[in-house]
Amino acid sequence: MLIDTHCHLDPQTYGGPDGVDAAVARAQAAGVTRLVHIACSPDPAAYARAAELARRHPGVRFTAGVHPHDAKEWTDEVADAIRAAAADPAMVAVGEMGLDFHYDLSNRDVQRAVLRVQIALARELNKPIVIHDRESDGETLRILDEERAFDVPVLYHCFTGDRAHMAEIVARGGYISIPGIVTFKTATEMQAVAAVVPDDRLLVETDSPYLTPIPFRGKKNEPAYVRLVAERVAAIRGISVEELGEKVMANAERLFGG
Numbered sequence: 001m002l003i004d005t006h007c008h009l010d011p012q013t014y015g016g017p018d019g020v021d022a023a024v025a026r027a028q029a030a031g032v033t034r035l036v037h038i039a040c041s042p043d044p045a046a047y048a049r050a051a052e053l054a055r056r057h058p059g060v061r062f063t064a065g066v067h068p069h070d071a072k073e074w075t076d077e078v079a080d081a082i083r084a085a086a087a088d089p090a091m092v093a094v095g096e097m098g099l100d101f102h103y104d105l106s107n108r109d110v111q112r113a114v115l116r117v118q119i120a121l122a123r124e125l126n127k128p129i130v131i132h133d134r135e136s137d138g139e140t141l142r143i144l145d146e147e148r149a150f151d152v153p154v155l156y157h158c159f160t161g162d163r164a165h166m167a168e169i170v171a172r173g174g175y176i177s178i179p180g181i182v183t184f185k186t187a188t189e190m191q192a193v194a195a196v197v198p199d200d201r202l203l204v205e206t207d208s209p210y211l212t213p214i215p216f217r218g219k220k221n222e223p224a225y226v227r228l229v230a231e232r233v234a235a236i237r238g239i240s241v242e243e244l245g246e247k248v249m250a251n252a253e254r255l256f257g258g
């Protein structure tokens, strides 16, 4: 049994709601019994669609938040929509939120401010935080510290940092999620990270529809392929994929609260 802790099952990407349902069914057929759909959008309709998806599929949980790419779209109304979404027990975290200095699709000061306000919101709601950190050179972690984000569980999704940065996050109680990049031959530092993340801090994800693992690279990613990520990480750690799946499921339940 496996969980995909981070995927974006948006209908426009999968050919409508039926296409999303088909992707969930393929995941279940592959033993991926649980998945966390990341509804990161400044459009509150995305949170309502996510709640609807979770109602249709008992194994689906969802988050609500605003991606750093869209930080410029943040408003008080969006904050209220996240609060409203959090009343649903299937809403398990706020995010993904963070800093993306690779694409810089929102002004950096706006990204910083919207990260701070979403950390405060997660603390107010007592919900875990899903972090997206791309090329912020440690600034994301500094802001998390300043805002006391680690008072709630913190998950770094698609972790692309090195072992030293991983250790800093883990020392604060944070979780590390390994994506399909770990299957790429060139991803040697990520493979080194995947070898040493403590057993009780490790998660795996697809980040569907992006970052499709080998051997499906070039195709659209989907939650069923988290098995390929899990197989690679299990091989790196010298354990069976079943054992890895059990650990990851236990970690996800502790982090997200079941």
Ligand SMILES: [Zn+2]
Pocket (backbone or CB within 6 Å): 096, 131, 132, 133, 157, 158
């Ligand atoms: Zn991300």
Ligand SMILES: [Zn+2]
Pocket (backbone or CB within 6 Å): 006, 008, 038, 096, 207
């Ligand atoms: Zn994502």
